[in-house]
């Protein structure tokens with residue numbers, strides 16, 4: 226029995242891989258394609274470490290299968306453009322250990338794409354699914370505000 230061929234577009238490039246269509250995109254990104262910026266945390270949709278964009282919307286890479294992204298644009302932290310947001314992250318020294326930060330940035334970027342001047346509540350709502358065990362939440366919020374005002 227042959228493994229089905231999956232076609233993926235990641236960060237604007239086309240990839241073809243022999244993989245089970247039910248494989249989580251996170252596995253394919255990290256273990257097959259080498260996009261290791263996207264992290265594995267809980268594997269159960271609870272922590273946000275694996276957040277990617279699918280056609281511009283934030284999705285959990287650990288819960289999204291390859292078959293769900295066929296014909297769609299996948300963006301990982303390696304392909305995230307959001308320069309103002311990245312600058313604000315540096316300005317506010319947001320990361321500590323860094324493990325959650327790719328997911329945080331992907332969620333924040335998705336928020337600013339749809340809501341250019343988010344309120345505190347909108348920021349809280351958009352970021353509520355991203356856990357940071359280092360407690361960088363106040364700096365994350367400050368950086369998102371800065372980026373929205375830049």
Ligand code: FES
Nearest residue numbers: 266267268273287
């Ligand atoms: S690893 Fe996907 S939400 Fe935690």
Ligand code: FES
Nearest residue numbers: 322323357358359
């Ligand atoms: S910076 Fe360490 S988990 Fe968020």
